[in-house]
Amino acid sequence: MMSARPLGVWVATTRPLRDGSAARRRGDIVNDGDERADARWMPGFASGWERCGVLLDTGEVLGLRRDGTAELVVEVDECAAPVPVTREELAVVARLEENWPEAVLRPADLATMARADVTLRRLLVGRLAQEGTPPPEIYHLLPWELVDRLAAQALSMVRGGRESSLVFLRDWFVPVGSRFSAALEQLDEGLRAEEPELIHLGAAALCVRLRDIAADRLPPATRQVLAQLVRELPNLDRFIADAAGRAVARLEGAVAPRSPLRLDTRLNPAANTSEGVRRETTDAVREPFSVRLGVTSRGRVEIRARTAWAAADESLLAAYGAMFLPVLVSGPASSARHLILLRVERGELSGRLGLVVPSGDWVEIEVTGPPLGIAEISLVPPEDVRRSVRGATTNSVVAEWTRIAREFPENHPLRLTIEDEL
Known part of the structure; x- marks a missing residue:
């Protein structure tokens, strides 16, 4: 024995x-x-x-x-x-x-x-x-009634209701394999305090962690109340709509494969353009952003993300401090993460990256999550930030990166990383 x-x-x-x-x-x-x-x-x-x-x-x-x-x-x-x-x-x-x-x-x-x-x-x-x-039903032994109660309270506050008693999830749900419970508690705290930055951090983290969770480890009733909550989070922050939709699909068992944007990289030189450059593009929607991937015959990758801008978005952008859309750029032999710095310009919230084509005969990109704010990029690997700063396409974008660096103390690692590339 x-x-x-x-x-x-x-x-x-x-x-x-x-x-x-x-x-x-x-x-x-x-x-x-x-x-x-x-x-x-x-x-x-x-x-x-x-x-x-x-x-x-x-x-x-x-x-x-x-x-x-x-x-x-x-x-x-x-x-x-x-x-x-x-x-x-x-x-x-x-x-x-x-x-x-x-x-x-x-x-x-x-x-x-x-x-x-x-x-x-x-x-x-x-x-x-x-x-x-262990099979999924083993995880159902955890005290899911606490998650149900906290999610229902958060949903009520999202809809304009008043806060109720505090619910603490402690570390009881760590075995599930996703730190969704910490994100749910952070969202609850932000809603109670009416603190926009905390609401953004909690809502975005909750969407990402539920998007990647093994949903069958959650009891059906818990999946249902979490899906109801996440479905309404874009009413607080429309920029997380894509991540929220994917999280709901995961919880409801309706996940469909999604193809990244992909182009061939071996283009013939253009003969009849004023610049003498051939350019191929492809577009996709990642709510609320439209995303474009372009490849030129001069060996450049051009990435653009944009969405319409409204005056009501001003307070949202203030909660982020600055907004960065994370994308993964891949070729046959490598992949690298980048951040598209988004800025308000000409009635749009938009951003661009200009990169060298990766080795191989194709390139593809995919948005990997909801936009990040200043508080979150301090947790991004330094090399990802370096690549992103190098991808700046205009002097105004460089100036914005300079401003962002100065949001951090003089010896902060992120500030030093950015300033090294400017």
Whole structure:
């Protein structure tokens, strides 16, 4: 039989009593005194342990016993509180550990664990996700009712309703594989504070993370309320419409492949133009932007994004600080990310990049997400920013990059990166 290991990060040593119960005092040593260690990988738990329940004065809790000894530990949460467990739940955990990590939960097991303490469910799902490939329904054991409530409250505020009680998602949804819960909390905070920058950051991040999520790990009711929320986010920020649409499609199981803009790069020289340059172009819509890819016979790639500008957009642009549309430029042998700096000009919000054609006989581009603001580009890899500054096509764009650099302190890495290229 496989040796049992802790489900979670922390354990506390306890001692058995004659009546079969155990004694534990507040302040007992956690992880043999190393609270930063991960109990799951401590050498002392490599072999010789069996799963057990430990009876404390507060009730039965999750524990481990070393074979043939009186050595006993209880599993504890981040507040050093023991994890409650019932006999039925303990039997399910012990059975799973016999075949770990190729664990199979029968319908009756899932029903049993759905009634378990939330900490026990979080520990079980987290360790299964980390070490195995659990089926989607395992993730449904997480406390999704909290997500449902928070998403419904955010939707109400988007529609003009008043805020309600705070809901904290903590780290319970990390095993799902997308940090969507942090984005949802950020959106909720921005809506409560009526803070445009926080609303933008939370809404954009939520769309991106739900666009890429394994949707079947979310229960149907949760997918539905999140889709309702995301569908209305462009009413707050129309520039995230494309990302919101893709996130809704993911949640509703209607994702369709999308072709990037693509052109051949080997063009014959033009004979009948005043410039003597042949140019091929292709266009696509990435709401609310129209995007154009062009290739010239002089070996240049030209990229343009634009959308109509209205006075009502002024406050949105102020929330961004500056706006950058992320694009991936690819050829047969390489790909690189760039940022198109968007500026208001002649009734449009638009931007251009001019690049050298990548090696190979074709080039393609795709918008990789919603526009980024100044707060977000500080997290972009420096090389992506360097390439973007080099792609500036006019002196006015260079001047705007100069202004953006000065938004950061003198020794800020992003400011130094930009100024190195100007």
